[in-house]
Amino acid sequence: MPASPLILAKRFALFAALWLVLTAGALDGLPFGAAAAAAATWTSHRLLPADRDRLRLHRLPAILPRFLWGSLSGGLDVAARALRPRMPIRPGWVRYRSALPAGLPLVALGGELSLMPGTLAAGTREGDLLLHCLDVGADVVSSVAVEEQRIRGLVAP
Amino acid sequence: MIADAVTVLLIGAGLFFFVAGTVGFVRFPDVHSRLHALTKADNLGLGLVVLGAALQAPDAATVLKLVLVWLLTLAAAATVAQLLARSALEDGAP
Amino acid sequence: MTATLVYGLAGSVLVGVGLYGFAVRRHLLRQILAFNIIGSGLFLLFGALARRTPDGTSDPVPQAMIITGIVVAFAATALAEALAERYQELTGRTALEEDSKPAPPDEQESELRG
């Protein structure tokens, strides 16, 4: 499998940045950091071949505000439902046919949905994403479609 | 002084969401609804605690490290929630 | 000083809890768990006493010995678990025989050969 040097370099830079965050840029740690980042890049190439660009991390800042907003409203929503005496939940299942391919893109969508208000992914069945909803009355499908677009921008199919 | 007050406020709010998530975990009727309570409320709770702790951090590196802790926990929560939801489904939970 | 007392007493109680579990429960996995509770209770007792320094810093020598102990306890747990599993494969049992009523010797032998 031909590895793209550019993608390997990007991954190396990402791991090196992780090292700098962990060590607060300590100078005597740099040789160890370089070796660690090289080893991590090799491992990541073994596990996820660096033949195409899978993550477009430069798009992360663009979707961050909505993610934070979703986290906030998801937490508030579930806290309100849990604490109210009548506990207004209507749990149920929704199947969603996603255009995203299996593997990282679909798993990323499932993970994202599991942190957003009202939805929880439970893998796929016959290619459909199985979603557990805390309130089946809400318009789940259209909000899932919005999330799908955001993930599509971040994770290359 | 103001930073200290905001820290107390943020961490207090974070703890509130941890408690709310635990209440949901106890009250909700089935495995999958309980997973909702744990993922959403704890995600927000930890985020608020991290924010509160970041205000006390001596330098930017510590803030970044705290954010890293939050991100890794989120990734773990998002993955484990899916795995548990799947395994409960296959075990025949409604 | 309070921390030494609180955690030292908790360690003492844990040793008792683990010992009781080890004495009363028969399943080998439960005995392994109980043995680990005894061990961690002793570590806690040791670590709490390591905190008796006048300025409240923790003595590093006991800390190092406890870390060594935790790792050795894991190695022993892994070996004990492997023995328990093999014992079940060979005899079909998950608990050692009670000392008060030993199995007849010929039966024991045939089980071990099978």
Place this chain on the structure above:
Amino acid sequence: MIASAAFDILLCLLIVTVAVGSVAARDLFGAVALYIVYGLLLAIGWVRLGAVDVGLAEGAIGAGLTGVLLLGAAARLKAAPDPPRLRIVPLLLCLAVSLGLGAAVLSLSVPQPGLVPLVQENLAASGVGNPVTAVLLNFRGWDTLVESVVLVVALVGVWALAPDDLWDGRPGAAQRVKRDAVLNTFGRLLPPVGLMVGIYIVWIGAYAPGGAFQAGTVLAAVWLLAIMAGVAEPPPVRRPLWRALLVLGPAVFLLAGLHGTLWGAFMSFAPAKAKTMIMAIEFTLTLSIAVTLAMLVLGRPRRPA
């Protein structure tokens, strides 16, 4: 002061309650699950005692790896009927042991400097700034050397329990995980990040809490994750390279100790060289510990279920 004492008391009550729950639990799975919770709570207790190195080791090894090992065992061992019984005589005996230990704690609670001044005086000569690492790898390097050998011996013991016809096999049982499933994808993403964190924990061990055992556990954990996710295969127990990895750390440790005989005595490091020696031992030991711990969790070669 009062608030922190209240927290300690509450935490200890919780620890003891969970331990009792683990001993009294009806099913094996529940007993192991409570034991994992118990280990994590203990780790918090260690942090409260100012023993962060121990807290890391307890959380990673005592709760994490032991938990994975025993959850596997709970699935493989039959659940024989074993109702929790209340037996008066053992109860009284165990109570007596606890009371005796408690009395010892009460009688010993006089402030003692212990070995803290001695370690502080010699810290500069040890080559590292973290006193726990200095004790583990320099002042009491003997203990740690023998301990690293104990790990390998335990693994030999586990392997020796394999039936003859399975001896050549891969440790553990084969994992079947669907490609592109959630676990499979996670197992492809996390290991490189875990590798970075593991190497960071060995490196920081020279200055602050961390070190070979905690780092080795992190590396073992991500390797086990990759194996369980079906993206890596454990090597057959006969592979020479992997056997060399198992003994690399103890061997380097032993050589460093022998080198010390030139300087004065076995296991003594010249202060000028101590840092380099300790780093060389720490990194090779981390590698060996990681492989050994993971193989101890995987166990002997097994027949597919």
